Amino acid sequence: MTRVLLVGLAWAAVMIGITVLSARWQIEPPKNRPIKSLTPEYASSDSCRSCHPGNYASWHASFHRTMTQVASVDNIPPSMNGLDMTYQGVEYRVERKGPAYFARSRPAGGTDADFGQPQEIVLLTGSHNLQLYWMESGKARTLANFPFAYVVAEKKWAPMEQTFLVEPGPKQVYGSDDWNTACYNCHVTQGRSRFVSAGKYDSQVSEFGISCEACHSGGREHIEQNRNPLRRFALHWSGRPDQTIANPSRMDGPASSLVCGQCHSIWAFKNPEAEIPWSYTGAQYRPGKRELDSRWVVQPQGLDHPQQRAALMKEDPDFMSQRFWGDGMVRVTGRELNATMASPCYKGGKFSCLSCHEMHPAKTDAATLTAWATQGMMKTELTSDQTCLQCHPKFQAAAALTAHTHHKIDSSGSNCYNCHLPHTTYGLLRAIRSHQVSSPTVRESVELGRPNACNLCHLDQSLAWTAEKMTEWYKQKSPALSPDDHTLSAGVQWLLRGDAEQRLLVAWSMGWAPAQSASGHDWLYPYLVFELNDPYAAVRFAAWKSLQTLPGFSGYEFDYTMDDARQKEALARAYQKWWFEVRDKNGGYRAQTMLEPAGLFQQELFDRMLDHRNHRKVYLAE
Amino acid sequence: MNPSDRHLRFGWWSLFAFLALGVVLETLHGFKLGWYLDVDQEMRRLMFTLAHAHGTLLALVNIAAGLTLRTVKGFELEKKASLALLWGSVLLPAGFFLGGLVIHDGDPGIGVLLVPVGALLLLYGVGTAARAMGKVK
Numbered sequence: 203m204t205r206v207l208l209v210g211l212a213w214a215a216v217m218i219g220i221t222v223l224s225a226r227w228q229i230e231p232p233k234n235r236p237i238k239s240l241t242p243e244y245a246s247s248d249s250c251r252s253c254h255p256g257n258y259a260s261w262h263a264s265f266h267r268t269m270t271q272v273a274s275v276d277n278i279p280p281s282m283n284g285l286d287m288t289y290q291g292v293e294y295r296v297e298r299k300g301p302a303y304f305a306r307s308r309p310a311g312g313t314d315a316d317f318g319q320p321q322e323i324v325l326l327t328g329s330h331n332l333q334l335y336w337m338e339s340g341k342a343r344t345l346a347n348f349p350f351a352y353v354v355a356e357k358k359w360a361p362m363e364q365t366f367l368v369e370p371g372p373k374q375v376y377g378s379d380d381w382n383t384a385c386y387n388c389h390v391t392q393g394r395s396r397f398v399s400a401g402k403y404d405s406q407v408s409e410f411g412i413s414c415e416a417c418h419s420g421g422r423e424h425i426e427q428n429r430n431p432l433r434r435f436a437l438h439w440s441g442r443p444d445q446t447i448a449n450p451s452r453m454d455g456p457a458s459s460l461v462c463g464q465c466h467s468i469w470a471f472k473n474p475e476a477e478i479p480w481s482y483t484g485a486q487y488r489p490g491k492r493e494l495d496s497r498w499v500v501q502p503q504g505l506d507h508p509q510q511r512a513a514l515m516k517e518d519p520d521f522m523s524q525r526f527w528g529d530g531m532v533r534v535t536g537r538e539l540n541a542t543m544a545s546p547c548y549k550g551g552k553f554s555c556l557s558c559h560e561m562h563p564a565k566t567d568a569a570t571l572t573a574w575a576t577q578g579m580m581k582t583e584l585t586s587d588q589t590c591l592q593c594h595p596k597f598q599a600a601a602a603l604t605a606h607t608h609h610k611i612d613s614s615g616s617n618c619y620n621c622h623l624p625h626t627t628y629g630l631l632r633a634i635r636s637h638q639v640s641s642p643t644v645r646e647s648v649e650l651g652r653p654n655a656c657n658l659c660h661l662d663q664s665l666a667w668t669a670e671k672m673t674e675w676y677k678q679k680s681p682a683l684s685p686d687d688h689t690l691s692a693g694v695q696w697l698l699r700g701d702a703e704q705r706l707l708v709a710w711s712m713g714w715a716p717a718q719s720a721s722g723h724d725w726l727y728p729y730l731v732f733e734l735n736d737p738y739a740a741v742r743f744a745a746w747k748s749l750q751t752l753p754g755f756s757g758y759e760f761d762y763t764m765d766d767a768r769q770k771e772a773l774a775r776a777y778q779k780w781w782f783e784v785r786d787k788n789g790g791y792r793a794q795t796m797l798e799p800a801g802l803f804q805q806e807l808f809d810r811m812l813d814h815r816n817h818r819k820v821y822l823a824e
Numbered sequence: 825m826n827p828s829d830r831h832l833r834f835g836w837w838s839l840f841a842f843l844a845l846g847v848v849l850e851t852l853h854g855f856k857l858g859w860y861l862d863v864d865q866e867m868r869r870l871m872f873t874l875a876h877a878h879g880t881l882l883a884l885v886n887i888a889a890g891l892t893l894r895t896v897k898g899f900e901l902e903k904k905a906s907l908a909l910l911w912g913s914v915l916l917p918a919g920f921f922l923g924g925l926v927i928h929d930g931d932p933g934i935g936v937l938l939v940p941v942g943a944l945l946l947l948y949g950v951g952t953a954a955r956a957m958g959k960v961k
Contacts, residue, residue, distance in 0.1 A: 253929055254930060255863050255864055256862070256863055256929070258863075259864065434931055435934070566862045
């Protein structure tokens with residue numbers, strides 16, 4: 203009996219020893235990529251979960267969480283294994299080895315011996331639209347860009363440049379160490395670049411992705427203070443805000459919007475020196491502040507920051523045009539604060555991002571959270587119009603709304619968003635709603651080239667038609683219009699002779715159900731087919747996706763990344779399919795759509811439009 | 825009513841009540857009610873589960889106490905201790921239950937304050953019973 207007891211005690215002692223020792227063993231953090239390392243102020247989302255399970259769940263369901271992820275077999279599409287793609291004379295091959303993926307490259311047509319060293323894919327940016335990949339570079343925690351992106355909805359690999367609206371031809375969208383010098387600014391929580399030497403960084407983040415503390419500020423003090431249950435219950439009962447943590451929903455409009463705008467804005471450092479401490483300690487801005495500390499929100503017009511604005515333009519003369527329309531309206535996605543700030547609603551002091559969006563829906567069941575996350579994180583309790591009616595209750599009455607919109611109450615033309623937040627912003631290979639609340643004018647189209655909301659829906663109508671309605675309904679003065687603007691569809695004009703962004707916005711709108719309903723869809727086919735050979739990959743993509751929405755072309759296959767010759771072949775095949783299989787043989791195509799009654803292009807007009815196409819090089823810095 | 829009868833009667837009724845609560849909780853599962861099952865209601869679910877588990881277990885403890893009083897010769901429980909065991913068996917699960925009715929994110933409602941009171945009464949009652957059992961020849 204004693205022996206059994208002794209053996210048992212010895213065994214227990216050994217187990218306790220192993221347990222204690224194992225607690226001291228630490229897994230070495232990887233050396234080939236940025237790592238998670240908390241600063242004293244930050245505690246990470248893991249610490250928020252136990253007290254705020256509902257908010258944690260909604261954040262976890264959001265795409266903020268997965269904005270940057272450490273690469274793993276769980277978040278890399280399996281098709282990356284065996285990927286073999288050539289771009290600009292370099293062949294890239296990816297292979298999975300155990301739980302990791304490795305990329306190798308060689309000159310196209312080379313032998314196996316020409317392959318360089320394998321580079322591990324270590325990080326990815328984005329999760330639900332596009333995924334961009336980052337590889338170890340061999341220089342500490344500096345990352346190199348993998349030159350192909352994954353278009354999630356299409357399950358398609360595409361050269362990185364062809365996922366941006368960028369001029370065709372060799373152009374590198376991302377440089378060698380862009381993650382460590384640019385992406386880390388906003389795609390992680392409290393990132394620190396940590397420059398070591400030329401092209402070499404030892405980058406750290408408080409959390410990969412955008413987590414709780416990005417919007418609520420560092421939570422360490424909040425956690426320490428609230429270990430005391432009496433403090434917590436005093437706060438619950440009093441309803442007072444907890445001063446140890448920021449809560450954007452309790453802030454006024456500008457302060458609340460700036461929380462989102464710390465990333466969702468076009469910003470710049472106030473001076474070059476400000477970037478140095480930023481890169482070592484991370485952002486000094488904390489939610490609740492009224493300014494971005496060492497940065498400023500760049501609006502092309504305004505009296506603020508004159509020196510910085512001048513310096514910015516001197517350094518990069520295209521800075522504004524790559525991001526803003528001529529009147530200062532932002533034209534790229536992801537920069538919504540600039541648009542919000544320019545909205546008349548913003549000036550009241552209450553309007554903020556949270557007027558329409560919510561970060562933590564009341565319901566936390568999986569279905570609600572999935573719908574909320576995939577539908578722009580809109581307030582789940584409100585329909586689209588109700589968000590506007592919160593401040594504009596006079597339009598709640600059907601008669602008042604109809605009198606204002608001059609559209610049927612149940613039509614898309616009576617929806618606030620469609621007129622006041624039209625799809626005039628570009629990003630992620632598609633048109634996206636502007637976030638600047640504005641009213642449509644013909645002047646914006648004539649003077650700035652920005653398609654107006656009316657003609658983005660009534661694609662078949664001319665600018666003169668719109669001008670007439672605007673004068674009749676809203677007493678707008680019509681600008682001078684060209685003869686073509688009186689007789690030809692504005693949509694077709696933008697598509698044929700517009701610049702790449704105009705073409706993309708119209709090509710996308712041709713696939714938009716309200717536009718197809720308002721302007722018919724029979725006449726859209728030849729134009730969308732024609733745009734399958736647009737010089738800009740993003741325009742081809744938008745045209746293809748819109749073509750797929752039309753009867754007869756559902757699921758139509760087209761590789762928007764293929765070369766010009768094969769694009770032309772595909773175009774010819776698609777045109778033949780439309781002409782022989784889908785086209786309305788009775789004809790009746792309207793002259794204003796620049797088609798003959800039978801459906802052929804009005805060739806002389808068509809050629810003239812193309813001769814006058816705006817070939818300016820477009821690059822939108824989304 | 826003698827202590828044995830009191831503990832047995834309380835135990836069986838308490839067992840009935842908390843088993844019934846279990847049936848209610850299963851029903852909430854069955855109908856997938858968000859008020860009980862959603863992630864942000866985690867604390868309510870925990871509190872109700874604790875109320876069910878503690879209530880049922882303490883009912884069995886009371887039945888055991890009643891049977892012990894009835895069958896073990898020489899075993900006597902002071903009235904104070906007997907009442908402490910009974911009230912602890914009420915207050916502890918009731919505290920969990922009330923704490924789950926109204927919750928504040930990751931915190932239970934004020935009703936949870938009954939839990940430590942009930943726990944102290946239970947400790948006193950069970951401790952006294954254990955000591956009394958030690959004195960039985």
